[in-house]
Amino acid sequence: MSDITLNASAKVAEAAPRSAPISQIGFVGWMRANLFSGWLSTAVTLLLAYMIVRWAIGFVDWAFINAVWSVPNNQTQACRDLRGTGACWAVINEKHRFILFGTYPYEEHWRPALCIALFVGLYIVSAMRRFWRKELALIWVGVLTLIGVLMWGGVLGMPYVPQERWGGLVITLILATFGLALAFPLAILVALGRRSKLPAIKALCVLYVELIRGVPLISLLFMASVMFPLFLPEGMNIDKLLRAQLAIILFAGAYLAEVVRGGLQSLSKGQYEAADALGLSYWQKTGFIILPQALRLVIPPLVNTFIGFFKDTSLVLIIGIFDLLTAGKTAIIEPAWQGFGIEVYLTVGAIYFIFCFAMSKYSQGLEAELNRHGRR
Amino acid sequence: MSETLDHIASAARTDAPPAIMLDKVNKWFGALHVLRDVSLNVALGERVVVCGPSGSGKSTMIRCINRLETHQEGKILVNGIELSDDLKALDDIRREVGMVFQSFNLFPHLTILENCTLAPIWVRRMPKKEAEELAMEYLTRVRIPEQAKKYPGQLSGGQQQRVAIARALCMKPKIMLFDEPTSALDPEMIKEVLDTMVGLAETGMTMICVTHEMGFARQVADRVVFMDRGEIVEIGEPNHLFENPQTERLKTFLSQILRGH
Ligand SMILES: Nc1ncnc2c1ncn2[C@@H]1O[C@H](COP(=O)(O)OP(=O)(O)O)[C@@H](O)[C@H]1O
Ligand SMILES: [Mg+2]
Numbered sequence: 001m002s003d004i005t006l007n008a009s010a011k012v013a014e015a016a017p018r019s020a021p022i023s024q025i026g027f028v029g030w031m032r033a034n035l036f037s038g039w040l041s042t043a044v045t046l047l048l049a050y051m052i053v054r055w056a057i058g059f060v061d062w063a064f065i066n067a068v069w070s071v072p073n074n075q076t077q078a079c080r081d082l083r084g085t086g087a088c089w090a091v092i093n094e095k096h097r098f099i100l101f102g103t104y105p106y107e108e109h110w111r112p113a114l115c116i117a118l119f120v121g122l123y124i125v126s127a128m129r130r131f132w133r134k135e136l137a138l139i140w141v142g143v144l145t146l147i148g149v150l151m152w153g154g155v156l157g158m159p160y161v162p163q164e165r166w167g168g169l170v171i172t173l174i175l176a177t178f179g180l181a182l183a184f185p186l187a188i189l190v191a192l193g194r195r196s197k198l199p200a201i202k203a204l205c206v207l208y209v210e211l212i213r214g215v216p217l218i219s220l221l222f223m224a225s226v227m228f229p230l231f232l233p234e235g236m237n238i239d240k241l242l243r244a245q246l247a248i249i250l251f252a253g254a255y256l257a258e259v260v261r262g263g264l265q266s267l268s269k270g271q272y273e274a275a276d277a278l279g280l281s282y283w284q285k286t287g288f289i290i291l292p293q294a295l296r297l298v299i300p301p302l303v304n305t306f307i308g309f310f311k312d313t314s315l316v317l318i319i320g321i322f323d324l325l326t327a328g329k330t331a332i333i334e335p336a337w338q339g340f341g342i343e344v345y346l347t348v349g350a351i352y353f354i355f356c357f358a359m360s361k362y363s364q365g366l367e368a369e370l371n372r373h374g375r376r
Numbered sequence: 377m378s379e380t381l382d383h384i385a386s387a388a389r390t391d392a393p394p395a396i397m398l399d400k401v402n403k404w405f406g407a408l409h410v411l412r413d414v415s416l417n418v419a420l421g422e423r424v425v426v427c428g429p430s431g432s433g434k435s436t437m438i439r440c441i442n443r444l445e446t447h448q449e450g451k452i453l454v455n456g457i458e459l460s461d462d463l464k465a466l467d468d469i470r471r472e473v474g475m476v477f478q479s480f481n482l483f484p485h486l487t488i489l490e491n492c493t494l495a496p497i498w499v500r501r502m503p504k505k506e507a508e509e510l511a512m513e514y515l516t517r518v519r520i521p522e523q524a525k526k527y528p529g530q531l532s533g534g535q536q537q538r539v540a541i542a543r544a545l546c547m548k549p550k551i552m553l554f555d556e557p558t559s560a561l562d563p564e565m566i567k568e569v570l571d572t573m574v575g576l577a578e579t580g581m582t583m584i585c586v587t588h589e590m591g592f593a594r595q596v597a598d599r600v601v602f603m604d605r606g607e608i609v610e611i612g613e614p615n616h617l618f619e620n621p622q623t624e625r626l627k628t629f630l631s632q633i634l635r636g637h
Contacts, residue, residue: 273444274481278495278547279470288494292485370485 074336091340095331102167102322112170119173167322175313179248187256212254225319263294296370303363401450412606425593428603434586474544478556480536482528489524514542534565554585
């Protein structure tokens with residue numbers, strides 16, 4: 001009996017997979033392989049570690065320990081005394097409303113604030129797969145309309161606020177969201193059009209993409225702000241923000257179209273043929289078979305382009321629109337606050353970073369989720 | 377040879393109108409003449425196997441039948457409807473003609489069940505529930521109902537090809553086209569697909585099947601078509617054709633096939 005037990009356990013021990021030695025896996029193994037693989041590598045690691053720690057301590061001192069968080073009525077002397085050793089977050093404290101809302105009337109700030117909250121809510125709802133239904137498009141139309149009403153006012157007892165007074169983060173979100181929400185469908189149509197069998201449609205799409213890609217966004221914005229009004233009939237005037245928005249949509253559309261086209265091209269011919277052979281119409285084939293596959297293949301470059309355009313909206317400053325970055329820049333023009341650029345730009349940078357990083361993280365998750373079943 | 381042809385024509389159900397009629401079909405890819413005066417009638421319920429060396433135009437011929445390729449000369453009639461630029465006619469034809477590809481071409485982002493129900497729902501306008509029941513019926517017939525909720529990437533090649541057959545059948549086609557359905561499969565999976573096709577042949581489906589599986593041809597084919605360099609060189613009953621090849625080209629081809637196996 002004991003013999004049998006011994007035999008059995010011996011067999012099991014032989015077959016059971018052993019884990020690799022502790023020194024080669026996990027954190028310790030990783031450190032050994034990447035940071036301390038030889039005396040030179042060890043020396044560089046230690047030197048860099050020392051520099052990083054020193055810099056981090058310096059930053060914490062500056063940003064937190066020695067920082068000034070608020071000053072009474074623009075008396076910035078306390079801040080100026082600390083120049084170089086401590087941050088003056090008082091400038092953010094004082095100017096945050098300007099950075100977020102620009103020159104929007106002070107008593108009405110709740111309106112752009114609500115708009116920012118609506119935008120963020122819209123992003124979160126759209127990000128959740130369980131809301132990916134037809135109704136989502138209606139929600140977008142509804143929320144974007146609501147945002148327009150809130151910003152302009154003139155109804156429901158809200159005073160009218162002309163577009164010239166809008167500014168700050170809310171402008172950046174408006175330009176980016178409306179821009180991408182309209183550029184994306186446009187891009188899909190153009191990408192499909194470029195592969196069309198109808199020569200006229202194909203030529204039109206090629207022309208559009210090549211023309212737009214051939215000029216910098218800045219010149220397109222200039223054209224939209226300066227040249228475009230020349231072609232309008234006398235007395236008709238489209239507001240400046242709308243013109244900049246159009247320029248951004250056209251520009252983003254061309255770039256996104258090329259990304260989408262890349263996805264269309266990487267699908268095998270067999271997918272098109274199988275759909276054709278089943279008798280699906282062009283739009284059924286495109287909507288059910290081609291686009292779902294093509295778009296999930298190009299999620300990384302698509303999000304890359306999205307992130308790029310989110311930041312490129314800051315170029316509207318050259319035609320005098322007060323976006324987030326311009327608002328930050330303008331906030332420190334006032335003599336009392338001159339010289340606190342680092343604090344303001346760090347803050348503005350952090351706001352951009354939060355939005356872009358969220359997009360990036362989300363796209364990684366989405367990509368993993370959608371490609372879980374693998375491609376054949 | 378014409379004697380053989382006549383013999384077969386009478387063996388097939390001559391009273392029925394031809395399901396497929398190719399009349400002096402010609403096709404070029406650029407300067408390459410891939411189909412040369414190809415004429416072939418396939419009766420309703422008839423099973424035709426097409427064989428021939430690689431590059432002889434077999435795929436091109438059957439792809440012309442559902443207009444995945446367009447022919448440039450001659451006439452093709454399917455169920456009495458002539459293939460032309462008329463899109464309405466094309467829709468009618470594609471609804472009646474199912475196709476199975478060498479590389480399966482399942483839709484990888486859809487489940488097996490969705491692969492099977494998509495076309496019935498959107499092309500045949502079938503209610504979703506009914507389409508799912510129908511799909512399960514055909515998936516049972518190809519003996520993989522338990523995989524319905526999986527994705528194509530999770531199935532073996534043989535299983536994928538059986539799904540592809542079920543997907544085509546869900547459209548209730550009158551004619552099925554197969555383009556080398558077993559050529560991309562590992563040897564141990566060929567049989568399961570061929571068995572499915574034999575089962576389908578027994579239901580009386582009109583089939584045109586490009587394959588080099590001689591056993592299959594002998595078992596189910598009413599006629600075998602031998603193509604070479606874009607021409608139909610010989611047509612005949614499988615046993616007759618394989619045992620008494622009339623042309624040098626077919627003899628060479630058969631000896632190569634036999635050596636290959
Ligand atoms: N889309 C195409 N464009 C150009 N030539 C093609 C195309 N498809 C097939 N051919 C050529 O046509 C000939 C016949 O091809 P095919 O019908 O696929 O032959 P088979 O299926 O008998 O092997 C081959 O020479 C092939 O190279
Ligand atoms: Mg072929």
